[in-house]
Amino acid sequence: MEMMFIMIAGMTTTNQRTVRPGVGTSTRNPAAAEAVFLDVTRRLLAPLRISDGDIAVDVGPGAGSATVAMAAAVGPRGRVYAVDLDPAMLDATMAAAREAGVAERVLPVAHDLEEGAPPLPEPVDAIWSSACLHHTLDWEASVRALASALRPGGTLCVAEGGLPTRCLPWDAGVGLPGLEIRLDEAHNRWSTQWFAGRTGARRQRRGWTEVLRAAGLVEVTSVTELLDLPAPVSDQVRTVVIEELAARVARATPFLDENDRATWELLLDPTGAHWLGHRADLGLLTARTAYLGRTPR
Numbered sequence: 001m002e003m004m005f006i007m008i009a010g011m012t013t014t015n016q017r018t019v020r021p022g023v024g025t026s027t028r029n030p031a032a033a034e035a036v037f038l039d040v041t042r043r044l045l046a047p048l049r050i051s052d053g054d055i056a057v058d059v060g061p062g063a064g065s066a067t068v069a070m071a072a073a074v075g076p077r078g079r080v081y082a083v084d085l086d087p088a089m090l091d092a093t094m095a096a097a098r099e100a101g102v103a104e105r106v107l108p109v110a111h112d113l114e115e116g117a118p119p120l121p122e123p124v125d126a127i128w129s130s131a132c133l134h135h136t137l138d139w140e141a142s143v144r145a146l147a148s149a150l151r152p153g154g155t156l157c158v159a160e161g162g163l164p165t166r167c168l169p170w171d172a173g174v175g176l177p178g179l180e181i182r183l184d185e186a187h188n189r190w191s192t193q194w195f196a197g198r199t200g201a202r203r204q205r206r207g208w209t210e211v212l213r214a215a216g217l218v219e220v221t222s223v224t225e226l227l228d229l230p231a232p233v234s235d236q237v238r239t240v241v242i243e244e245l246a247a248r249v250a251r252a253t254p255f256l257d258e259n260d261r262a263t264w265e266l267l268l269d270p271t272g273a274h275w276l277g278h279r280a281d282l283g284l285l286t287a288r289t290a291y292l293g294r295t296p297r
């Protein structure tokens, strides 16, 4: 175990890469956002049935909340490889693991999925990857690469998408009703353009269940979990909601009309009377989906 740690930790140094734009976390404080979604993450992780002594992988761990949950599940006899192209994310993940007292079971691996399967020294029981694979150029190739790292009968769980997030009432009283609906639409246009604008991006013309099946996985299924935090939310949730909305608006701005741009400016201005931080009717309602499959035994 100790030898393996040294070897993998070495990889993080030699494989360090410059992080490409568009592949990172949505906001500046991913740990805060992950904390709000932790219950949902735990519920989505459950079907992986990670248990004592397992070898698991978190691909694209962000601030490491899922890595820590998986490290707790594998116990002292197991291990979790945290795979990310961004050294800052691996540092954040290791800091979270240290804080939770499970760092000796977590092995950081610096690796860009665009280069294929992560360089792991052993086949693994379970792989979790949340909000990461959609950043890659070829989702099918990424799923194939991850499936190849599993032992026979091992499980892959890819958490991607779900339902749009709703935080504001349909009529927020400022600008035109339906503000978030139009933000979704504008954000979708931004992400479509971002995705297709990259050299080598391959449009995925089918759903994740088919992508998993095409990679040779069997017993493919999906599960969706609801996050329902009704208004009034705690200060912690409010901060995350405002940060996430600000990040979405920043990306979607070129696709919003002038009226909506001005409305969002009012809502996101902490010095103004319309700031979202002043509202008691801000909530957080969304759903996240995970797709699962296992390699044949």
Ligand SMILES: C[S@@+](CC[C@H](N)C(=O)[O-])C[C@H]1O[C@@H](n2cnc3c(N)ncnc32)[C@H](O)[C@@H]1O
Pocket: 023, 024, 025, 026, 034, 059, 060, 061, 062, 063, 083, 084, 085, 086, 089, 111, 112, 113, 114, 129, 130, 131, 132, 135, 136
């Ligand atoms: C949006 S964050 C998701 C973080 C966390 N898993 C979650 O669900 O909140 C995407 C993560 O995937 C990593 N990532 C993106 N593209 C990657 C790639 N090609 N190879 C490895 N990691 C990648 C990012 O550095 C980041 O940690």
